[in-house]
Amino acid sequence: MRPAEENQMRTRFVLLTLSAALATSAGATRYPLSLTDDLGRKVTVKAEPARIVSVLPSNTETLCAIGACAKLVGVDDYSDFPAQVTKLPKVGGLYDSNVEKIVSLRPDLVIVSKYGKLAEQLGQLGVPTVAVNPETYADVFSKTTLLGKIVNREAQAKALNIQMQRDIAKVEILTRNAVRKPTAYFEIDPTPYSIGPNSFMGVLLTKAGARNVIPASLGDFPKVDPELIVKQNPQLILGTDLKTASARPGWKSITAVKTGKVIDIPKELNTILGRPGPRLPQALRGLAKIVHPELFR
Template sequence: MKIFSRIMKISSILLLIALLIPPAVQSATVGITDDLGNEVELDEAPERIISLAPNITEMLFAVGLGDRVVGITTYCDYPEEAMEVDTIGSITEPNIEAIVSKEPDLIVADGINPMEVIERLQELDMNVAGFYPASVQDTFSAMNRLGLVTGNIEETTEVVNEMESRMNAILDLIGDRDERPQVFYEIWNEPLTTAGGDNFIDNMISLAGGENIGAEAGSGWPQFGLEDLIYLDPEVYISTPHSADHQVSKEEILNRDNYQVLTAVQEDRVHIIDQDLVSRPSPRLIDGLKALAGAIYPEIQEELEDI
């Protein structure tokens, strides 16, 4: 009985110690293949993460990894807490020395970062994961893999599932339609530049039920002549406050020379949308999808507000 009593006391002490020790913040990581085709596998969950793009920063903070982010670019402006993190240069010209000095366990890059920068970091034996989402589905995939390689699987899965649920609710409201309104998306006003085909904005417009006439000009970010714009005559015209050196407004677009012949102008279907919601492959893309769907199908606007 004395031996049994001692065993029980020892067990109680061990249990008390276990309760007093805080549980591990991280779970085991899983190796992934990034969008560069590289195998990224960490021995343990990263404690120090550097983001090289605004959408990556938004992903990290959205899935609960913000407290591990030790470096961001000068263009990373969301969420507000991210503004308190040290910057390591711009998107196109990150400071290699500043990055190395942060002693990161993981650097997360995006397609807008120069390849030579990523290669230089890899040469320095830095762990780099590159994600190049060109569509909404690519964004879900990037976030899921980010959750795997950081050991933050559960919270990331919850965020992605919620995003997919909201997206499906928006798509249900749009429904199957025989005709899709012609949409023009203005990236820059002079020279007039748009979102071409096969990119993230093109995918967003398509998901929102529109037909991106910018795809007629090719892929990437092509310039679009006024004659072509008038000829294709979009039913919906979308711009952002930052598509010019000065702030662009709906009134300014409505009063542009020769724009009065456009159907979108005549029917008062010119919309100003926050570009970050539409152009960044991040968790906020669902809000961007809502904004686009409401602009393209104003009759569902009220129902969209509940999503």
């Protein structure tokens, strides 16, 4: 090889190496990282977390989905997906977290909820916390991005968001052109509590091709008056069974009850539906199959 050609080859190699390095650094989180968490606190993550405790199942799932599962050293009692997190130490629930257990795991970051007093308790013990609390449909994507930034997995978080949106769009293509879009009441608790149209579950119900009978003015997860459901007369009732619905005063007159369109949600699907995380597309598909089974034959 001639000296000139050798120099050109060397120059190209240096440029390619430099470009790769720049691309990598551009996608990497720079620490210390300062942010405002969902408790409204100014928080600084000093370095890339290596030992994380997650106390919300949705955050646990997101961390694993963006390639940070190996960083988890403990999770809440309800985190059960993916399967590998079931082998991790359990630290209690949202309102009964075992603070001593969490501290014993020596986390360099605990990702908490904005509810409860865990952040305050751990703060007094010098344990770093960040409150990340996805609640709305949009939050699923923005909190995925935030978690990606916190754990230095921004590229993976972006890819996950894109894939989720693509999978959701595939279902929407089917349901958007459904001949009928039944009015629906979704019960999440027999008290009864339901879902408003602007909650993340309410958005999924609409995307599944149904029309929510709960007014947005009642909030995202309102306790509802059973008489309101009678008045709204939904064509479809989800989240309870026909026997239970029929036994309620006045409910036998509801169209959904008269036609037998009262469907309890399978346990696994119900769990996924309640988690604003990376399995949102699966939740939507499962719900759409119930609302419009004719579209998935």
